[in-house]
Amino acid sequence: MNLIFNLKQSTANCINNLYSIQLQPEQVLVNATKPEFEGDYTIVLFAFVKQLGKSPEVLGNELGEAMLAAMPGIITKFNIVKGFLNFTISNAYWFDFINATTPDNLLPAAKHPRKIMVEYSSPNTNKPLHLGHLRNNFLGWSIAEILKLQGNEVVKTCIVNDRGIHICKSMIAWQLFANGATPNDTKQKGDHFVGDYYVKYNDAYKAEVTALVASGMTQELAEKEAPIQKAAQAMLLKWEQGDPETIELWKHMNSWVYEGFNTTYKKIGSDFAKTYYESNTYLLGKELVEQGLNKKVFYQKEDSSVWIDLTADGLDEKIVRRKDGTSVYITQDIGLAEVKQKEFNTDASIYVVGDEQNYHFKVLKLICQKLQLPAADGIFHLSYGMVELPTGKMKSREGTVVDADDLVEEMIAISKEKTESLGKVSEFSQDQLTELYNTIGLGALKFFLLRVDPKKKMVFNPEESIDFHGFTGPFIQYTHARIKSILRKTGTDINLVASELLPLEKQLAIELSTFPDVINEAAETLDPSKVAIYTFNLAKLFNTFYAELSISNAESEEKKHLRIKLGILIAATLQKGMSALGIAVPEKM
RNA sequence: GGUUCGGUAGCUCAGCUGGAUAGAGCGUCAUCCUUCUAAGAUGAGGGCCAUUGGUUCGAAUCCAAUCCGAAUCACCA
Structure with missing residues (x-):
């Protein structure tokens, strides 16, 4: 069930039938209709107006009529404003969507499951983890979870820089x-x-x-x-x-x-399926250097050091073996890529590493490709920006690093304080409370680090500790707990009967229906922030709905059951979305 | 200097495969708990989308130049 794609497909077909012009569905631009106009989805006509030599009005009418016929029962009417063709989707379509969707089929089964390695964390053994490592760990974990939601098999690995x-x-x-x-x-x-x-x-x-x-x-x-x-x-x-x-x-x-x-x-x-240690891998890659020499991918200088010339690819010359015969960083990584490929035979390998190594990974992939290693084309660098303080970069020598353990403890302490001051969980046992504080504190921290585009550097201000309101993890956790609280009272034994959807109910259905697209996009762009933004929008929309309409005291039994179903689906989607960020959602808080 | 990435509200960030009046959160101000969890909701205010030029019916989005910031261009890892 992918309505937007169907709309594109049908539009392409209709234009082909009407005007004998071949269009790919991807060439059709479908947007959600702006709230101030009537309709649910909008097709932008300008792109075709010129090509067809028809006015937007005429084209819109002809296309609109054809679409009504092409998608009966789904499109109920259309209107044209300037060059925008707005379609209204039938109530029955969204009702069927709500009816047919369950917590177990929120996401479609994988079409082409792959086996993917995610290498992340990669610490040095001379100092404790800091805020930057947290971003790395959360990103790595989240990407792994997102890929799993898509149906892929994921192997998490870690390379420890221990020498x-x-x-x-x-x-x-x-x-x-x-x-x-x-x-x-x-x-x-x-x-x-x-x-x-x-x-x-x-x-x-x-x-x-x-x-x-x-x-x-x-x-x-x-x-x-x-x-x-x-x-x-x-x-x-x-x-x-x-x-x-x-x-x-x-x-x-x-x-x-x-x-x-x-x-x-x-x-x-x-956690990691396998941890590699650099003390074991730093000598790897030597045979590959020999092979590369034979294949003339590498060349030797007079001092017998071995190099590769990447100037044709817009890069520099790069050494791959010192004159004393020892490996350099890049050589080890080539060797390790080969070892990992042999051990796990993955379709792709994602390296979660800071953006200061962009050049390194470009070179790595290029060399592996030139050596024609099986792993080569599957190498992806998930490059993320540094976490900076308002005063600039964190520097361990100047004592301006934010220690990971300290920060985690602080977040948990704050969540404890806030929870206690709200006094909603008086009946929790000590163990339950400890777990709740962990869940909320870590939720706030993880969400904070994952809600921005990984590529971009981000600023963390320790003075204004991480928020618990608004665009935050606890906001979404709270919304989930709120829904669960309602569902505990109403029960979830329901019998759905078709009814006319109110605008807010329909909006929720539309928002729910885009979840699979969000997961796919996050997986393709290796960007968990897409999921963070989505879960926030869904939670926000629910809260608006909650303020406007009652579930337990709905106008009618049909409405009550419909809204319970919506609540079930929203809670499940929030839970899944947050789990893709490595964040748990409590039943009560 | 070369390459790459970034510059959007006071702050932190979305939007960038060109589309309708540029969006959130925080902070500020004002409303809403005898009614399903107020870690919530509603509203107000806040913008020469770094600058200049170009392409286009249409540019925050694409192109070029300029300014500012960052990373990198190690026989460190």
């Missing part, structure tokens, strides 16, 4: 300053504990550089010569050589971090 110089920095600082302390001793989450040593490293490094400069060294030289920096580099070398003591320390500190991450993931609801 490299930044990890060594935390390790050195721990050796120097910790006196053998563990997260247990300081009662800290492991990721915060390790993150603190990363900060301590940077403080020590800065102090050393300042001291060296004071003793007469140039800034540039001091930055290279700072002893702690040299120690970190030496440690990286030892790590790469497999020095047992270093490896042991590395494993130990990473285990603390993972414990912390797991707590956070559990709290915010992130």
Whole structure:
């Protein structure tokens, strides 16, 4: 059931029959009719007026009559205003829609289900998660859910950046300053504990550089010569050589971090079918470099480093293997793409990664295509913008990061406070209350981060903590709870009898009918904000309806049953839409 | 400098496959709880859609130039 498509199709057919002009349904523009005009859907005639050499009035009348005949029982009348042909859809059509729709068939079955990988989260093990990671995690989860609603099979993966110089920095600082302390001793989450040593490293490094400069060294030289920096580099070398003591320390500190991450993931609801570790994957891709050399996709310079020339594609030359034979970032990613493809054999692979890596992913896809890897064409980069503070970018060194755990706790605390002050859930048990606060607090946070276009950078103002009114998660959760409360009183045992729909009832039916299109569009554009906006509009429309018309005290039994059915469908749609954002909706709040 | 992305109400954002009078939320002001959950609803106010030019019956939307902001152009990941 897709009325808009049928309208386009019929219009194309009618124009073809009337004037022998071939039109694709996609060329027909169908809009919802503006409220100030009569009708439900509007076809814009201007596009055809010129081509047919007919006035909009004449064309509108001829086309309108033909459409009446083409869609009997659906289109009941039409009118023409300037170049706009407005159709009124029959009451029976919308009544049948309400009657035939159930919470279980809100979305059609998948036509071509695919197997899709979503890689997201991808943390570093030297510092705790912050607001930017939350955007990443929520986006990744949401995209996975949206794709599942479409009927696809989804495999969620995570690549952990667990090696490299930044990890060594935390390790050195721990050796120097910790006196053998563990997260247990300081009662800290492991990721915060390790993150603190990363900060301590940077403080020590800065102090050393300042001291060296004071003793007469140039800034540039001091930055290279700072002893702690040299120690970190030496440690990286030892790590790469497999020095047992270093490896042991590395494993130990990473285990603390993972414990912390797991707590956070559990709290915010992130999970993965498979986690890859860069310490295992960083040597991948070497055989592919050899293959690429043989295929002449790559070339070798005199110093024996290996490159690819992408200038023909509008990009630069890019190194894929160092002169010492080691892999670079891009090489690993090529290797990992191949490994993932072999392991899961997916039709597509979506990488949820910040937009600072746009260039990287362009190069990655291009190289994979040139190597003719099976994974190549399925690579999609879901690029999202940074979360900024009103003062600008978050910088860990300047202490301006918004910590993920802190923010989550704050949101839950606010939801607790608000819930208590409203006093509507006095009969809840302590466990139920805890769950409710989590649901609302996380709902507010997730909705806030998902309601804007992922591509765009967004501003988060910690001073004006996230809202619970208006275009927010709690507003929609509240609307859902409100409907459920009504349905508990009226019951859901209904017997639908056809009746004339009031404008608000019809509007709700129309809004409900677009849900599948919204999910499809969100899936195609990898944009959960489309779903956020839709659920908000639906909830808002229901609230208007609620203020105007009574369900339990409806004018008649037919109306009461009809509105109960609408309530059931709206609640179910809100629930599904919000679940696509990773947000639960309470029965009561 | 090259490439890419952005600039819409005081603030945060929709709208951008060209269509009727540019929309929400927050904030401000004013109304509505003896009646299904007021985390709600209704109304008011708020706009040279960065600028200039072009294409078109019609431009916030497409094209060009300019201004402003961001990312990137690493043998870091």
